[in-house]
Amino acid sequence: xxxxxxxxxxxxxxxIKRLIKRVAKLTVGLKLTQxxxxxxxxxxxxxxxxTDITPLVPKPKRLIKHWDxxxxxxxxxxxxxxxxxxxxxxxxxxxxxxxxxxFGERKLQGLIDEKRLFFVSYDDIAExxxxxxxxxxxxxxxxPQDDPRPFxxxxxxxxxxxxxxxxxxxxxxxxxxxxxxVYTKADGNEWLFAKIHLSSTDSNxxxxxxxxxxxxxxxxxxxxxxxxxxxxxxxxxxxFLAPLCKDTLFLNCKCNVLTFFEIHSIAIIHFHHKxxxxxxxxxxxxGFSAGAFGDEQSSIGVGQFMQINRNWWSTYNxxxxxxxxxxxxxxxxDKDFDMPPYLFREDGMQLWDAYxxxxxxxxxxxxxxxxxxxxxxxxxxxxxETSAFDKAAVPGFPATIxxxxxxxxxxxxxxxxxxxxxxxxxxxxxDFYAYAxxxxxxxxxxxxxxxxxxxxxxxLPTVANAQQIITxxxxxxxxxxxxxxxxxxxxxxxGNKSYTKFQSKLDEIGDGIERRNxxxxxxxxxxxxxxxxxxxxxxxxI
Numbered sequence: 001x002x003x004x005x006x007x008x009x010x011x012x013x014x015x016i017k018r019l020i021k022r023v024a025k026l027t028v029g030l031k032l033t034q035x036x037x038x039x040x041x042x043x044x045x046x047x048x049x050x051t052d053i054t055p056l057v058p059k060p061k062r063l064i065k066h067w068d069x070x071x072x073x074x075x076x077x078x079x080x081x082x083x084x085x086x087x088x089x090x091x092x093x094x095x096x097x098x099x100x101x102x103f104g105e106r107k108l109q110g111l112i113d114e115k116r117l118f119f120v121s122y123d124d125i126a127e128x129x130x131x132x133x134x135x136x137x138x139x140x141x142x143x144p145q146d147d148p149r150p151f152x153x154x155x156x157x158x159x160x161x162x163x164x165x166x167x168x169x170x171x172x173x174x175x176x177x178x179x180x181x182v183y184t185k186a187d188g189n190e191w192l193f194a195k196i197h198l199s200s201t202d203s204n205x206x207x208x209x210x211x212x213x214x215x216x217x218x219x220x221x222x223x224x225x226x227x228x229x230x231x232x233x234x235x236x237x238x239x240f241l242a243p244l245c246k247d248t249l250f251l252n253c254k255c256n257v258l259t260f261f262e263i264h265s266i267a268i269i270h271f272h273h274k275x276x277x278x279x280x281x282x283x284x285x286x287g288f289s290a291g292a293f294g295d296e297q298s299s300i301g302v303g304q305f306m307q308i309n310r311n312w313w314s315t316y317n318x319x320x321x322x323x324x325x326x327x328x329x330x331x332x333x334d335k336d337f338d339m340p341p342y343l344f345r346e347d348g349m350q351l352w353d354a355y356x357x358x359x360x361x362x363x364x365x366x367x368x369x370x371x372x373x374x375x376x377x378x379x380x381x382x383x384x385e386t387s388a389f390d391k392a393a394v395p396g397f398p399a400t401i402x403x404x405x406x407x408x409x410x411x412x413x414x415x416x417x418x419x420x421x422x423x424x425x426x427x428x429x430x431d432f433y434a435y436a437x438x439x440x441x442x443x444x445x446x447x448x449x450x451x452x453x454x455x456x457x458x459x460l461p462t463v464a465n466a467q468q469i470i471t472x473x474x475x476x477x478x479x480x481x482x483x484x485x486x487x488x489x490x491x492x493x494x495g496n497k498s499y500t501k502f503q504s505k506l507d508e509i510g511d512g513i514e515r516r517n518x519x520x521x522x523x524x525x526x527x528x529x530x531x532x533x534x535x536x537x538x539x540x541x542i
Contacts, residue, residue: 005249026474029056042457046436060435067438073195074158074167079528081428082206083344088332089117096155098173102182116160122201124308126153126176133301141290149442151299154198164338172198193449203439204298208305215422216540220252221392229382236366239494243487244418247541299442317396323413324352344424347531351420354505359411361498363404370403419484423536430473436466480537506533
């Protein structure tokens with residue numbers, strides 16, 4: 001899409017006021033803590049940003065206490081900001097020879113047989129050629145600085161305990177060479193540094209692919225196709241889709257309406273069939289410009305994360321890549337896999353199933369038969385607009401919609417992308433990024449490190465960069481006022497019966513999540529509330 005979207009896709013005045021208020025409170029809080037930050041040691045400085053008495057800059061107390069714990073790192077692979085990377089190990093060939101040799105094939109095969117071995121492997125990062133990336137790359141900056149952001153492409157393995165309740169990290173291989181070292185718990189400060197680099201690489205994949213690519217950019221061509229067909233015809237199916245489209249085009253568009261905030265949080269590049277184009281707003285997440293956030297704040301930089309997104313999109317299939325069950329199965333988590341601590345999966349599948357039931361009830365309300373769907377010219381025009389190469393060109397989207405089941409599957413998948421999936425990868429951002437050592441988006445040095453102070457002083461982000469991440473994630477986690485459980489006004493006429501039933505199911509899911517979290521909190525454990533329906537927006541509206 002070129003240019004600004006139609007006015008109906010812009011933020012309303014109430015939302016803009018809420019954003020201004022949120023930024024103002026944060027600004028006051030950061031000013032209040034500035035003197036403490038200036039006086040703090042390298043190992044304490046990242047804790048001093050937060051306000052203890054007032055909630056102006058909320059302090060992630062549990063994270064600060066446990067961030068360097070091995071099991072906390074493993075927990076975040078399941079219930080953190082990027083819970084879509086971890087894979088079930090089914091064969092030793094999925095791991096490196098270095099890891100197999102270090103731990104022994106017999107031990108690893110035993111864990112595989114018991115379905116207790118897992119891994120993450122950042123293969124897309126390994127293919128990048130510019131390493132280190134410069135924070136101010138020469139092509140976009142007349143006076144580039146020597147500000148290197150080096151990175152690794154790690155492989156890490158994890159083991160589930162015999163009770164299948166707790167995951168722990170076993171080892172990390174940072175480099176892709178034949179003699180690459182495998183770091184383990186016995187390696188002291190090098191182990192800590194290796195874990196930080198693993199988290200940093202994961203942060204880059206999270207921010208630019210799992211979040212920006214797989215939600216914001218993936219949803220845009222659908223919204224354009226819906227706008228050009230069903231919205232123009234005021235079609236009954238648009239009633240279902242309208243809440244899923246709110247505000248997203250404004251976030252993705254080539255505009256600079258919000259740049260007076262000086263915030264660095266508007267994703268303004270987008271997918272349009274096979275191409276990715278740039279936006280024009282200054283200081284944005286993904287702009288090609290001098291001082292671009294994506295270059296200054298991340299290890300891999302704008303050009304390279306665009307490359308990764310392009311590669312991912314080249315293999316994309318609508319149902320397989322964006323449908324939750326198939327996406328989970330592609331990583332080994334089929335419906336029968338026993339993994340209780342994987343709360344993204346547990347809560348996500350509850351929402352997915354509820355979406356499917358809602359979509360089926362809605363379709364049955366407006367269509368009596370498959371023939372009615374097949375003969376609906378507007379529905380067929382929408383399918384063509386979405387699938388055609390010279391239009392939205394979404395791979396795997398059916399060129400024709402011949403029956404109710406296909407329409408239901410489409411609606412179910414389209415609801416999951418901007419609501420459940422986006423909520424899971426967007427709203428944990430402050431909780432996990434605000435304390436920089438936990439998930440730094442950029443690193444300034446590779447291993448080795450002489451001691452912990454060396455890591456904090458010379459490898460982690462600068463104080464200014466860490467402060468900028470706090471600002472950005474504060475804005476990106478603005479709670480929505482249009483969550484999936486309060487859309488009754490949208491369904492006041494068409495789909496009213498279906499939505500009322502859906503609301504009851506969402507209440508049941510939410511009550512279950514709250515009971516679980518209450519028990520977890522009582523036991524001193526972390527809670528997972530990002531997929532509670534009461535906080536899941538219907539659209540990508542921030």
